Amino acid sequence: MKYINFTKDKVEVSRLGFGLMRLPIIEDDNSLIDYKKSRELIDLALESGITYFDTAYVYHGKQGEIFTGEVLKDHRDKIKIATKCPVWQIEKEEDFDYLLDIELQKLQTDYIDFYLLHSLDREKFENVKKHNVYNRALKAKKAGKIKYLGFSFHDNLELFKEIIDTYDFDFCQIQLNYLDEGYQAGLEGLKYAKDKGLGVIIMEPLRGGQLANLPQSITEKLGDDTPANLGFSYLLNKGLVDIVLSGMNTKEQIIENCKTFSEVEADSLDADSLEKIDYLKNEMKARIKIDCTGCSYCMPCPAGVEIPDIFRAYNNKYIFEDEKKSVETYERIQKRNAGKEACVKCGKCESKCPQQLQIIAGLEKAHQDLAGGSNEK
Numbered sequence: 116m117k118y119i120n121f122t123k124d125k126v127e128v129s130r131l132g133f134g135l136m137r138l139p140i141i142e143d144d145n146s147l148i149d150y151k152k153s154r155e156l157i158d159l160a161l162e163s164g165i166t167y168f169d170t171a172y173v174y175h176g177k178q179g180e181i182f183t184g185e186v187l188k189d190h191r192d193k194i195k196i197a198t199k200c201p202v203w204q205i206e207k208e209e210d211f212d213y214l215l216d217i218e219l220q221k222l223q224t225d226y227i228d229f230y231l232l233h234s235l236d237r238e239k240f241e242n243v244k245k246h247n248v249y250n251r252a253l254k255a256k257k258a259g260k261i262k263y264l265g266f267s268f269h270d271n272l273e274l275f276k277e278i279i280d281t282y283d284f285d286f287c288q289i290q291l292n293y294l295d296e297g298y299q300a301g302l303e304g305l306k307y308a309k310d311k312g313l314g315v316i317i318m319e320p321l322r323g324g325q326l327a328n329l330p331q332s333i334t335e336k337l338g339d340d341t342p343a344n345l346g347f348s349y350l351l352n353k354g355l356v357d358i359v360l361s362g363m364n365t366k367e368q369i370i371e372n373c374k375t376f377s378e379v380e381a382d383s384l385d386a387d388s389l390e391k392i393d394y395l396k397n398e399m400k401a402r403i404k405i406d407c408t409g410c411s412y413c414m415p416c417p418a419g420v421e422i423p424d425i426f427r428a429y430n431n432k433y434i435f436e437d438e439k440k441s442v443e444t445y446e447r448i449q450k451r452n453a454g455k456e457a458c459v460k461c462g463k464c465e466s467k468c469p470q471q472l473q474i475i476a477g478l479e480k481a482h483q484d485l486a487g488g489s490n491e492k
């Protein structure tokens with residue numbers, strides 16, 4: 116395992132962080148964590164040198180922090196715990212302290228090493244400002260309940276920069292992988308955060324597991340490498356990335372990831388590995404139907420159309436050869452009345468799209484394909 120001085124005062128953590136949001140569960144019930152299997156995974160992670168464990172108030176139906184506290188309490192001085200504040204639940208200033216105290220109690224600890232304002236987007240950020248959450252968090256820091264303060268992020272680059280420029284966070288957590296370099300904060304956001312002195316944690320390094328389960332037509336050309344190992348290597352090879360989270364739920368994943376994280380560091384990949392990553396990136400991009408980066412500059416749509424999510428589902432059908440999943444996703448979007456049929460063709464989105472996409476026509480194509488049963492290839 117390789118370690119990094121993550122904070123300005125050089126707190127050392129493993130570069131592989133254990134994301135505790137996909138633990139083994141019982142009877143398909145996400146709030147019923149399988150303690151036996153999950154504890155075995157944590158034990159293996161500890162033996163393998165992982166020291167960063169990431170949970171959240173809402174993980175596993177609010178049971179994730181209880182599990183984390185229980186299995187890590189005997190290792191507290193050797194590991195770092197990250198958890199997150201559900202900022203959307205804050206309706207008045209005191210709610211921040213109330214939620215934090217519940218989290219400390221569930222985690223069986225007096226302090227949280229890395230505390231994140233969870234999943235900031237425009238709406239949540241406005242709520243953070245409205246209820247003075249940042250200053251409340253600073254007070255909690257002074258009281259020793261929080262060591263380092265950060266935020267996780269799901270919106271466009273513009274807002275990402277605004278958040279960083281508004282408050283003095285220690286670190287941030289963004290989504291990044293070789294296929295989504297321009298998605299949300301993206302590569303530009305990574306550079307921006309590092310320039311401003313923040314530590315950066317990467318989430319969704321394999322796009323929620325999608326990049327680990329590629330069609331055989333792609334993986335057969337990778338030799339001894341696996342799609343997962345190449346996905347992580349892409350990130351580790353970038354000098355700016357500090358910690359990469361992985362939501363591991365098998366021992367095999369922990370063993371494979373620990374090997375990758377022991378071998379790969381900044382600028383360490385050879386030409387063969389770089390070629391394979393380029394191959395993966397190009398092969399996946401060639402399958403893309405609409406060149407939407409998911410930046411969300413077109414949002415919000417006044418009619419409530421979920422433009423980037425529709426294009427993502429449409430592209431994913433061809434990238435991952437998984438028609439069923441894309442059709443199901445589009446069905447869910449339609450049920451929320453946020454599909455193409457809600458579009459009133461006002462054109463506001465097209466004038467805001469940096470890719471100059473013909474969004475209205477694109478929505479029509481996606482709709483015909485995902486709701487009309489087209490077999491376009």
Ligand code: SF4
Pocket residue numbers: 416417418419420422457458459460461462463464465474475
């Ligand atoms: S054209 Fe349609 S999708 Fe675009 S902003 Fe108007 S209603 Fe929304």
Ligand code: SF4
Pocket residue numbers: 406407408409410411412413414422423426467468469470471472474
């Ligand atoms: S349609 Fe354009 S503006 Fe909207 S998310 Fe995609 S690339 Fe960004």
